[in-house]
Amino acid sequence: MEPPKWIIKLINLYCPPQLAESVIGDVWEQYLNDKERLSKSRAGRRLLWNALRFFRPGILLRNSKTQLINRAMLRINLLLALRNMRKYKFYSLINVLGLALSIMFGLLVFFYVQNAIQHDSFHAEHQSIFRFTKENRNRETNELISRNNTEGNQLASDLRNEIPSIQYISRLISGSGYVKKGSETFSEKIMLVDPDFFRMFSFPVLEGNFTQPLENISQVVISPAMVEKYFGLADPVGKELELVVGNDPFTFIVSAVADPIEELNSIPFDMVVHIDHLKNLVPSPSFLTGYEVSFMETYIKLDPSENVKAMEELLTESYERFAQTEDEPEKTFVRLQPISTLYWWSNRFPQEGEAKTYNPDYVYILIGLCLLVLVIAVLNFIMLTSSQSLNRIKEFGIRKTMGAFKRQLSAQLLLEVFILAMMAGLLALISTHQFIPVFNNLANATLKFQLSSELVGFIFLLIGIISVISSAISSSVILRLKTTSALKGTLSLGGSSFTKNLMVVVQFTFCVGLIIGTIAFKNQMNYVSNKSLGFEKDQLVEVELPGNLDETGAKKAYELFKTKLRNHPDILNTAATMTTMSVQWTIFRFDQEDDSKFSANFNLVSPDYVNTMGIELIAGRDFREDDTGKAIIINESMVKEMGWENPLGQQIPGKNFERSHEIIGVVKDFNFNSLHNEVSPLIMATEVDYMREGLTGISSYVWPPQYFTVMIKVAPGNAAETADFIETTWKETMGALPFEMKYVDDILNEKYKEEKRYSAIINYAAGFSLFIAWLGLLALTRLVIQKRFKEMGIRKVLGSSSLNIILLVARKFILLIGVATLLASPIAWWLLQDWLESFAYKVDLSPVVFILSGFAVIVVTFVSISIQSLKISNINPSEALRME
């Protein structure tokens, strides 16, 4: 019946006693009324809100306590605070600027992380939507062998028939198709899904059929971007759209427009059609059944009450039954990946696939950076406000003599600091608002400036904490002094110098650490982008062959294109290939006699591939035009893996191989996937037939094995002309089919874009922190110099040189920074080692980096101190001596 006691206490705290009784009575009564109408928790929330709303000037100022302290004193303190700010413009500016910068950085990171966390959580009941993934373990040792998230076509229907507690299930695969608009043809990404897709995921349907957007096979759902491209302003629903999926054109009816919510969704789509079109895409009907081939993702939605662990066990058991893998040495465990981890992946699940993924390490790096910058700025703020207040010892001495209470003086200090911190907070909010587009650009994000009450609360809390700490430190120093010595103005900084030194050291430890990190990050990135990939990426061009061709069609198209191209002197070489560097390469699995599996990457290439790519042959020979499909070339890793002394003439192991193939050559390892990974075994062949025999499993993102891309090596210089020639040749041979040409160099750069972006962000963060710390140092040295102005004058009179004076001031700071460098180096080394572990190819962290970073900071410090010190050492000593 009773409202919580603490709320009553809370009201008593700020309500004037003469009003408290009736106020509490009213609040109480309302709470009881609310409880009858609403739920208990809502009534409780309303009670708290009601109570808090009484915290307003109309009530507070009727309080005798506030009346006594405030009003007049508040006004005077406010005035004094503003006056002081004006008088010490330099400190105030530096203080506000430093704090504002760091809060801004903090806010940007906050928005960024918030966006990353909210990814994919807009779907209704998103906790019960999962991606079906598998974990293959050794049956005996339980050792993890591989993870994957691609499935065969049959899994979905088997699951639907056998497991009723799966509410929705949808397969998902995408490929490129052609869309006709008038006489033009465009290449678009087309996604194939089950009708359940739009029931499972809550993509808002903007127009058209809301309840069942993919009712039948002739319907297509498109995104607003596609509406704009193909229909302009007209209403697209019910209109026809001609799409080429696979080989045949097909007329679709637009049934709905759905919003893929780009900024929060990891499964982006442009055009979505029914999964039944898959039969036009696969090379043979055998791909549609069985469990041997896996090439698509499967998403399921469970009943929310379902226990996920139990479900995983059930699915593991069912999967074994479906795929009949009981006798195999590997056991497949089904793992349900919550869709909230699609974007922000965890190590428990495989990361490649249709969904957009994101390396959370970088989020942690960002949060860490943000905390570092904040700590530096806060320490700076505390250090500056507390040392600046020492300037005003005399003022406080007089106030004390005139009868000011200690409490009043502390209140004044607090107010002054609070005003500074508030200004910084406001400035931070304004500048964040202004800089969000810049940051979006830099981090390739789509952040929006949204002020939530939590955020504002957080900033206020931060400001409050900073002000309380720094004013407490200043008051402890100032108010401890005897009034008489304060009046005389004689004081030693003795007591507080240890804390101050400590703060300087901590600040610069962070700074040096950040700089080391920045340099190391840059080094690694340079290393990665300059590392020899094993092929010559320069002047190498990729052109996609038309996707509507079958195996022989593609081969013919390539031959035609090639003959025309080779007439030009600037075209040095051409080749056709199944996979390119921008996608995951296909993996073939071959069953062994003892039921173990051997897997290797596979690529179908034209005979001129090795030459065009500039891959080095280390044994045997290259393909020849008159080679049969028998001939294969393998890479060095394969030789190493098999332990072959003489690889030529060996056979790829596999119990199903009938005809013998022939290893004609071995190439040096070239990097066909990311530099994060080591090069794995590879088989290249000009025809797939001989390999297909031994095949018992495929994991692939590019299928079927045929030519999809033409690689062209062009001569340096005349790039534009050659590109024009390639395009005209394309038009002559392929007609109106869309032409797309990319430089391999650009594609590779794209691959490391994420790292590049972070390297930029880290640069900025390091710049920020160094700037803030440098500002603090500048103010601090200025303070020290002011204190010792007279001393310096005397020294000068007695014959000290300018350099001596500079060294006198600088010595201590340089010592502190030296200590900071020593502290920072091992920490940074340890953290960087950890990060570098994620690369298969990494730079060594040389000690030069560490020494250089420390040295750089020392130089900056020395310069800033010198500028300050030069001011004194250059003035006439008599002036300094006269100063009183």
Next chain:
Amino acid sequence: MRITLTKCIEMKKEYLGEFEELVLTMVAMLAENAYGNAIVDEISEKIGREVNLSAVHVTLYRMEDKGFVTSEMGGASNMRGGRRKRIFTVTNVGMQMLQSLKEQRQQLWSFIPDLKFSTI
């Protein structure tokens, strides 16, 4: 026709804001039972406007300062955890204020049809 709104310009020194007027009217209406919560409920019931309790309280205190209402304690109940209510009553000045506000309104209203015809 040109009209001069002399009455309107001759404003009294003390005047009421819109919310103050509303609360004051409620106090007058509720007579002996005018306390914070009752006023909130009454406003929501009579004109369907949700107001916050603290706003009503602050307004009442402010009007008490201005002398439009007085208050005394009374009427504790279990529903209030044994706390008494602060019952407000309208003073003569407050009543006059309400009266004059009402008259001003009516006078202004009487001009509206005139204005309408005269513009033709």
